[in-house]
Amino acid sequence: MPFVNITIDDIRLQVPKDATILEAAQKATIKIPTLCHLELHNRQTVNQVASCRICVVEVDGRRNLAPACSTKVANNMVIRTHSPRVLKSRRVLLQLLLSNHPKDCLNCYASGACELQDLANQFHTDKNRFEGESSNFAIETSSAAITRDLNKCIRCRRCETACNDMQTVGVLSGIGRGFNMVVGPAFHAPLQDTQCVFCGQCVKVCPTGALMGKSHIDPVWDAINNPDKIVLVQTAPAVRAALGEEFGMEPGHTVTKQMVTALRRLGFDYVFDTNFAADLTIMEEATEFLHRLQHGGRLPMLTSCCPAWVKFFEHQFQDLLDVPSTCKSPQEMFGAIAKTYWAQKLGIDPAKIVVVSVMPCLSKKYEAARKELSSSGLQDVDYVLSTREIARMLREAGIDFLSLPAGEFDNPLGFSTGGADIFAVSGGVCEAALRMAAEVITGQPLETVDFEEVRGQRGLRHAGVEIAGKMVNVAIASGLGNARRLLEEIRSGKSSYHLIEIMACPGGCVGGGGQPFVDSKHEFEVIRKRSEAIYAEDAGKEIRSSQKNPYIQQLYKEFLGEPYGEKAHQLLHTGYTGREKL
Amino acid sequence: MATAKHSSAAATAPATPGADTAKYQQLEAFLTGLKVDGADLAGRRAVLIPALHRAQEIFSYLPTEVQKFIAAHLNLHVSEVNGVVSFYHYFKTKMSGKHTIEFCLGTACYVRGAAKLIEKAESMLKAKLGETTTDGLFTLGSLRCVGACSLAPVVQIDGKTYGRVTAEQIPAILAEYQK
Numbered sequence: 001m002p003f004v005n006i007t008i009d010d011i012r013l014q015v016p017k018d019a020t021i022l023e024a025a026q027k028a029t030i031k032i033p034t035l036c037h038l039e040l041h042n043r044q045t046v047n048q049v050a051s052c053r054i055c056v057v058e059v060d061g062r063r064n065l066a067p068a069c070s071t072k073v074a075n076n077m078v079i080r081t082h083s084p085r086v087l088k089s090r091r092v093l094l095q096l097l098l099s100n101h102p103k104d105c106l107n108c109y110a111s112g113a114c115e116l117q118d119l120a121n122q123f124h125t126d127k128n129r130f131e132g133e134s135s136n137f138a139i140e141t142s143s144a145a146i147t148r149d150l151n152k153c154i155r156c157r158r159c160e161t162a163c164n165d166m167q168t169v170g171v172l173s174g175i176g177r178g179f180n181m182v183v184g185p186a187f188h189a190p191l192q193d194t195q196c197v198f199c200g201q202c203v204k205v206c207p208t209g210a211l212m213g214k215s216h217i218d219p220v221w222d223a224i225n226n227p228d229k230i231v232l233v234q235t236a237p238a239v240r241a242a243l244g245e246e247f248g249m250e251p252g253h254t255v256t257k258q259m260v261t262a263l264r265r266l267g268f269d270y271v272f273d274t275n276f277a278a279d280l281t282i283m284e285e286a287t288e289f290l291h292r293l294q295h296g297g298r299l300p301m302l303t304s305c306c307p308a309w310v311k312f313f314e315h316q317f318q319d320l321l322d323v324p325s326t327c328k329s330p331q332e333m334f335g336a337i338a339k340t341y342w343a344q345k346l347g348i349d350p351a352k353i354v355v356v357s358v359m360p361c362l363s364k365k366y367e368a369a370r371k372e373l374s375s376s377g378l379q380d381v382d383y384v385l386s387t388r389e390i391a392r393m394l395r396e397a398g399i400d401f402l403s404l405p406a407g408e409f410d411n412p413l414g415f416s417t418g419g420a421d422i423f424a425v426s427g428g429v430c431e432a433a434l435r436m437a438a439e440v441i442t443g444q445p446l447e448t449v450d451f452e453e454v455r456g457q458r459g460l461r462h463a464g465v466e467i468a469g470k471m472v473n474v475a476i477a478s479g480l481g482n483a484r485r486l487l488e489e490i491r492s493g494k495s496s497y498h499l500i501e502i503m504a505c506p507g508g509c510v511g512g513g514g515q516p517f518v519d520s521k522h523e524f525e526v527i528r529k530r531s532e533a534i535y536a537e538d539a540g541k542e543i544r545s546s547q548k549n550p551y552i553q554q555l556y557k558e559f560l561g562e563p564y565g566e567k568a569h570q571l572l573h574t575g576y577t578g579r580e581k582l
Numbered sequence: 583m584a585t586a587k588h589s590s591a592a593a594t595a596p597a598t599p600g601a602d603t604a605k606y607q608q609l610e611a612f613l614t615g616l617k618v619d620g621a622d623l624a625g626r627r628a629v630l631i632p633a634l635h636r637a638q639e640i641f642s643y644l645p646t647e648v649q650k651f652i653a654a655h656l657n658l659h660v661s662e663v664n665g666v667v668s669f670y671h672y673f674k675t676k677m678s679g680k681h682t683i684e685f686c687l688g689t690a691c692y693v694r695g696a697a698k699l700i701e702k703a704e705s706m707l708k709a710k711l712g713e714t715t716t717d718g719l720f721t722l723g724s725l726r727c728v729g730a731c732s733l734a735p736v737v738q739i740d741g742k743t744y745g746r747v748t749a750e751q752i753p754a755i756l757a758e759y760q761k
Binding site: 170174581582 | 665
């Protein structure tokens with residue numbers, strides 16, 4: 001690759017010819033501030049609109065200042081990143097941005113995780129220099145999962161890039177012009193009326209508090225403190241691999257046992273595990289897969305645990321509604337079992353039970369509100385807290401998370417195998433299903449339960465897995481843009497896969513829209529570390545295949561009967577509805 | 583047993599109201615004639631503005647359904663299409679009346695009483711500037727200097743210019759178009 005010589009803040013260096021000034025500065029360990037700029041997942045997704053101008057630098061011989069994020073280097077270029085002119089411009093730009101921003105940081109949920117606030121601190125914008133017109137939008141709360149406060153929007157359009165380029169959902173665009181331009185759905189439609197899947201990737205990339213998960217904290221506190229309610233909490237596999245980060249831990253550690261103690265101290269009556277239901281999901285899903293495989297059913301079969309993915313195909317691939325598995329997600333299976341089997345076992349009126357989920361996800365809030373997911377006659381799940389929300393509750397309650405002693409989940413709905421842990425990572429559901437399917441097909445225990453060939457960080461992977469001399473072709477996609485490619489293959493009849501796993505968020509649930517905020521530059525690395533922690537959790541489990549979970553076996557014996565049988569269908573399976581594509 | 587429910591795949595062609603069928607056919611013929619390569623996103627984006635121009639010629643404005651129709655045909659997100667439509671003043675999202683009344687708001691017309699003319703017309707027609715009367719006869723708009731300042735204040739109806747207009751003359755002028 002050809003190189004050029006540049007001088008940046010008196011440091012001379014060689015950089016690739018096609019580098020931007022921003023990239024060149026990174027090589028010289030000079031940090032140029034950015035705001036609208038976004039690079040995600042090893043630069044597969046880039047927002048380079050150069051609209052905020054915070055990254056401006058001075059280039060010798062150039063009349064105006066240059067935006068570092070989108071200006072390419074040239075040979076013998078001399079760049080100054082913190083000259084008086086640069087610093088003054090940045091401060092004015094910030095003051096202009098702030099002139100139409102609420103400046104209500106004390107009451108903003110994003111406070112402490114807001115890039116605009118960070119910049120205001122960095123450039124000590126000590127006064128409100130420009131008084132002008134202010135936006136006055138009503139807060140948009142139409143959906144069950146995401147709330148929009150456009151008064152806080154700085155029009156960086158990072159959300160639009162995440163939604164349209166990475167996820168190919170295509171809900172967001174700049175609508176209108178000039179001061180009145182908003183980033184939102186076509187025709188200013190409320191989010192609820194669009195094909196938004198609530199994956200929450202827009203919330204993750206929003207530099208301010210304009211996009212938020214809808215909070216369930218208050219109703220959960222109310223339920224906990226209501227003596228007439230029995231409040232169950234279930235925790236998704238991915239939460240344990242990230243919750244520690246909220247309390248200052250380095251990424252890459254699971255905090256399962258402290259989390260159990262923390263939830264007990266918050267006041268939940270029973271601390272259960274979505275993992276239990278993940279094992280149950282494998283019983284149903286692997287059985288359904290074998291059924292389709294052996295009885296000439298619809299192939300490939302697609303997994304259905306991700307509610308964002310389910311809504312995606314309901315909108316975008318209405319002709320393929322028979323392809324996904326009919327299994328409910330683990331969160332919903334848990335609720336259905338808790339309000340039937342468990343309630344009967346303990347002689348509790350199911351109407352008194354409140355099921356609270358802790359999820360790495362915002363779409364789970366939407367899923368919990370889907371009317372048809374109510375097989376006991378009550379909604380399977382009542383409230384959903386994101387990883388960020390449970391951390392907030394722990395801080396509110398003054399619980400010193402890092403010094404908590406280890407705790408154990410309650411049984412029977414708290415016991416799980418390694419097959420359940422790996423639901424947190426892209427490829428995990430597929431691997432857990434293979435662990436069971438292979439043993440059922442061969443009738444022999446597996447020599448190793450590790451299917452390394454389905455693991456990895458790439459957003460789109462495929463593998464052939466030999467079982468009893470037959471090749472099972474699997475594909476794995478994380479990120480809906482990748483999923484779309486697999487679906488288009490199926491639509492055109494060119495798909496040769498038997499089993500496809502799809503997760504809406506890059507990296508799977510560990511990278512979910514409800515997980516702790518991470519600087520987007522490091523997100524790929526953080527997701528990898530969280531994934532490794534999950535695989536370590538799996539490897540540390542005594543039992544690693546879902547079908548060997550003794551409490552699951554007990555559940556079928558005492559209550560459900562056969563996997564994929566009549567009662568299982570009634571409680572654990574669902575159907576899909578074609579939805580309009582706005 | 584729970585099964586997947588099929589709904590008819592009506593994603594590509596939104597319901598076309600009976601009276602507009604011919605217009606939609608005209609638009610469809612135009613879009614088909616563009617022969618855009620489905621795999622070429624830049625190419626599909628490049629024809630969006632010409633497609634919107636043609637659609638506005640056919641329908642006189644760009645209602646929601648037409649924007650969806652174009653998005654489906656060009657395989658673009660509706661949000662992107664609506665983003666372009668809402669960016670350019672030229673594109674109209676509301677149906678215009680049979681006649682367009684435009685009041686000049688240039689400096690000369692303004693100081694010589696354009697506001698009074700607008701007030702009179704608005705109260706007579708029960709529609710505000712930018713709106714269309716309920717009978718669909720008039721759309722009220724404003725324009726900047728037409729270069730006839732000596733005739734201020736100026737009103738244009740369907741491009742015909744009226745000069746030195748007074749509020750008292752407005753009923754008679756409108757009556758010409760209300761026949």
